Amino acid sequence: MAVDINTASAEKVLQRARGIGIELTEEHWKAIRFLFDDFRVRGETPNLRRVAVVGGVPIKRLLQLFPGEPGRKMAYIAGLPAPRWCA
Amino acid sequence: MRNLVVLGAGTAGTIVVNKLRRRLPASQWRITVVEREDWHIYQPGLLFVPFGATCSRKPVLSLITAGVDVVLGEVHRVDTATRTVLLKDERSLPYDELVIATGMQPRPDQTPGMLGSEWGVSIFDFSTRDGAEALSRALPGFRGGKLVVHISEMPIKCPMAPLEFSFLADTELRRKGIRDKVELTYVTPLSGAFSKPVAALRLERMLQERGITLETGFVVERIDGKTLVSYDERTIPFDLLVTVPVNMGADFLARSGLGDELNCVPVNRHTFVAVGHDNIFALGDAASLPMSKAGSVAHFAAEVFVENFVEHAAGRPMRRRFDGHANCFVEAGQGRALLLDFDYDREPMPGRIGPLPLLRESAVNHWGNVAFRWLYWNVLLPGKRIPMPTRRDRWPSTSIPHRLRRSYNEPGG
Numbered sequence: 001m002a003v004d005i006n007t008a009s010a011e012k013v014l015q016r017a018r019g020i021g022i023e024l025t026e027e028h029w030k031a032i033r034f035l036f037d038d039f040r041v042r043g044e045t046p047n048l049r050r051v052a053v054v055g056g057v058p059i060k061r062l063l064q065l066f067p068g069e070p071g072r073k074m075a076y077i078a079g080l081p082a083p084r085w086c087a
Numbered sequence: 088m089r090n091l092v093v094l095g096a097g098t099a100g101t102i103v104v105n106k107l108r109r110r111l112p113a114s115q116w117r118i119t120v121v122e123r124e125d126w127h128i129y130q131p132g133l134l135f136v137p138f139g140a141t142c143s144r145k146p147v148l149s150l151i152t153a154g155v156d157v158v159l160g161e162v163h164r165v166d167t168a169t170r171t172v173l174l175k176d177e178r179s180l181p182y183d184e185l186v187i188a189t190g191m192q193p194r195p196d197q198t199p200g201m202l203g204s205e206w207g208v209s210i211f212d213f214s215t216r217d218g219a220e221a222l223s224r225a226l227p228g229f230r231g232g233k234l235v236v237h238i239s240e241m242p243i244k245c246p247m248a249p250l251e252f253s254f255l256a257d258t259e260l261r262r263k264g265i266r267d268k269v270e271l272t273y274v275t276p277l278s279g280a281f282s283k284p285v286a287a288l289r290l291e292r293m294l295q296e297r298g299i300t301l302e303t304g305f306v307v308e309r310i311d312g313k314t315l316v317s318y319d320e321r322t323i324p325f326d327l328l329v330t331v332p333v334n335m336g337a338d339f340l341a342r343s344g345l346g347d348e349l350n351c352v353p354v355n356r357h358t359f360v361a362v363g364h365d366n367i368f369a370l371g372d373a374a375s376l377p378m379s380k381a382g383s384v385a386h387f388a389a390e391v392f393v394e395n396f397v398e399h400a401a402g403r404p405m406r407r408r409f410d411g412h413a414n415c416f417v418e419a420g421q422g423r424a425l426l427l428d429f430d431y432d433r434e435p436m437p438g439r440i441g442p443l444p445l446l447r448e449s450a451v452n453h454w455g456n457v458a459f460r461w462l463y464w465n466v467l468l469p470g471k472r473i474p475m476p477t478r479r480d481r482w483p484s485t486s487i488p489h490r491l492r493r494s495y496n497e498p499g500g
Contacts (some may be wrong), residue, residue: 042353044377048306049240053348059306063318069278069304084242084282084377 047083092182096122099371099385100188105470119156136219165343189337191372197333200310231268232326251418258420283434351375357408416456424452
């Protein structure tokens with residue numbers, strides 16, 4: 001059920017990330033890809049705990065990768081609605 | 088004879104069995120409810136216990152209608168393959184249809200350092216009877232210093248409760264004439280006082296008016312002695328911490344392969360059918376719904392579920408859809424309260440429900456809240472009709488201004 005992010009949308013993802021001052025590394029992409037995949041299965045943007053527990057990127061790391069408001073920033077970069085309880 | 092087994096006799100479970108017993112013929116359906124506690128606690132009342140109120144509770148057995156079998160015991164596991172509920176004491180209950188309504192429980196063990204030597208000394212929670220009563224003994228001795236009210240992680244039972252606690256604490260400290268000796272801080276992992284923009288702005292103004300400092304986006308990693316430490320290394324020292332621990336669903340759901348990362352059951356948000364199991368439903372806090380963990384959600388959800396289940400039992404399709412309707416009183420201190428009303432799609436907005444003004448402080452709302460306890464025990468739980476529509480769209484509402492929506496849905500907004 002993996003989501004294939006084609007080059008055009010990947011470019012949009014990069015642009016949105018740059019817009020809020022984040023240069024995406026492979027680690028960022030791991031979280032963003034999990035957001036896409038999980039949204040596709042559950043129809044809902046995963047929250048921090050889910051990205052950590054199921055997606056495999058620890059919360060501490062997420063706060064370094066997406067400082068300040070990780071839940072909201074990840075969702076924004078991925079182009080998905082903010083998670084229902086965004087931290 | 089077919090078996091309907093309901094796990095949990097909290098708000099949702101009690102309403103469901105009491106209503107369904109009247110709707111399903113006893114010759115065709117046996118209804119069994121499993122509950123591990125002897126007492127049903129009026130959870131909305133726990134907020135007032137630290138300030139001197141007594142805990143309102145009734146024996147579980149007194150709340151379940153005759154004709155429903157009650158099993159007092161703890162669930163070990165649900166075996167979905169053999170359609171059996173296995174209890175801790177090795178009894179087993181076969182089911183044809185299963186309703187999971189075991190709620191969520193505060194889990195202070197999930198935050199390192201929370202259950203240390205300061206637990207019950209300078210760290211308290213008020214979402215359990217023990218916690219609220221311990222806090223009621225500690226609060227009178229607090230004469231000044233840093234009082235921190237804190238949410239560990241969403242979702243929690245009643246997202247409003249910690250805000251209300253702050254407002255009530257402010258009132259109490261003023262009454263005692265020591266408000267100026269107390270630094271009151273509200274710490275939340277959310278990016279505002281609440282997740283819905285219009286209500287958040289209103290509540291943030293209320294915090295400001297009361298001189299309560301708001302610390303947002305604080306995701307706690309651990310507690311070091313008497314200091315909260317976040318994942319991004321921020322620290323907040325306290326003399327008295329009133330925290331809402333991480334809330335999780337029952338452990339047996341994980342053992343049964345039915346829970347998500349918080350042991351809540353993923354369900355269809357309109358019909359409560361558990362994902363992948365057409366004879367299992369989850370209601371109330373136990374369900375993974377994009378909604379508050381609150382008794383009002385459980386109540387409205389139970390009403391929709393009952394209508395649907397009657398159809399389902401007769402082999403007809405379930406036609407009613409839950410719209411996520413919830414409402415709650417928010418105690419503002421000084422004998423006043425707000426009333427919030429919202430659903431999946433519409434956030435809390437100003438307006439009125441009968442005599443009660445929405446999203447505005449008033450004494451009428453406070454008395455509404457006080458009166459609600461009587462309604463809960465005498466009308467809601469017995470499954471009688473409450474003079475209030477279940478569906479939100481029966482009520483007028485305005486839409487959210489685009490300007491606010493934008494600022495809240497983007498990072499840094």
